[in-house]
Amino acid sequence: MLKPAPGASRRLRDFYDRLVRVYGPRQWWPAKTPLEVVIGAYLTQNTAWTSVEKSIANLEARGLFTVTALREIPEAELRVLIRPSGYMIRKAAAIKAFLAFLDACYGGSIEKLAAAPAEITRPQLLALPGVGPETADAILLYALGQPAMVVDEYLRRVVTRHGLLPVKARHAEIQALAEKSFHGEEAASLARHFNEFHAVIVETGKLHCRRTPQCHLCPLAFDLARIGGEPILS
DNA sequence: CGCCAGGCCGTGT
DNA sequence: ACACGGCATGGC
Numbered sequence: 001m002l003k004p005a006p007g008a009s010r011r012l013r014d015f016y017d018r019l020v021r022v023y024g025p026r027q028w029w030p031a032k033t034p035l036e037v038v039i040g041a042y043l044t045q046n047t048a049w050t051s052v053e054k055s056i057a058n059l060e061a062r063g064l065f066t067v068t069a070l071r072e073i074p075e076a077e078l079r080v081l082i083r084p085s086g087y088m089i090r091k092a093a094a095i096k097a098f099l100a101f102l103d104a105c106y107g108g109s110i111e112k113l114a115a116a117p118a119e120i121t122r123p124q125l126l127a128l129p130g131v132g133p134e135t136a137d138a139i140l141l142y143a144l145g146q147p148a149m150v151v152d153e154y155l156r157r158v159v160t161r162h163g164l165l166p167v168k169a170r171h172a173e174i175q176a177l178a179e180k181s182f183h184g185e186e187a188a189s190l191a192r193h194f195n196e197f198h199a200v201i202v203e204t205g206k207l208h209c210r211r212t213p214q215c216h217l218c219p220l221a222f223d224l225a226r227i228g229g230e231p232i233l234s
Numbered sequence: 235c236g237c238c239a240g241g242c243c244g245t246g247t
Numbered sequence: 248a249c250a251c252g253g254c255a256t257g258g259c
Contacts, residue, residue: 045240045241084255086256091255094242
């Protein structure tokens with residue numbers, strides 16, 4: 001088991017607090033309805049949000065942001081509409097699989113899905129094709145309102161490059177560290193913090209270069225590293 | 235042009 | 248158990 005560095009959860013909490021002070025609060029997901037959050041969560045996998053917006057506009061124009069409409073549109077047509085956001089074959093199949101699951105297990109109702117406990121729904125989501133931990137937790141948090149911490153590539157870069165966790169750290173370990181950073185919070189405010197954390201991480205994501213192995217060596221990250229006039233994680 | 239984007243999955247060690 | 252390549256498209 002890879003151990004976090006001493007004080008890692010407190011340092012990550014400080015980082016979060018400072019990010020919110022500068023970039024937040026966002027209380028977030030750029031979508032109008034829970035169903036639109038779900039679709040967006042699939043479409044944005046390894047894809048720029050600007051590309052996702054084109055697909056969403058296509059779906060919107062066809063009135064497809066209802067369970068009924070999405071259920072009825074042929075998969076081949078769905079592919080064409082989501083083409084701008086890439087991986088159209090996989091993503092169309094995955095979205096169709098979600099609708100089938102929603103129909104089979106929750107009567108086609110997002111509300112019923114949201115009412116079920118995450119201990120049940122998270123494994124169900126993870127069993128769907130095209131749903132890994134980030135997509136599952138994004139759906140749980142932003143579409144279903146449940147306290148699930150979303151761990152993405154940007155957060156991974158932050159915690160590993162600033163030495164909070166070893167570079168080998170697994171997804172679950174990063175998630176555990178992030179959740180521990182909010183230890184002692186009221187259950188109700190947990191979802192609000194998780195929402196805000198992922199929101200500001202995405203907001204500043206471009207500052208964590210893909211190539212540069214050390215944040216403090218990256219010119220862009222250097223700006224981020226001085227949030228509030230002092231090093232964020234040192 | 236080449237790299238990157240709010241991952242996930244199948245395959246080979 | 249883990250590393251690695253493929254998946255599609257568009258923006259910069």
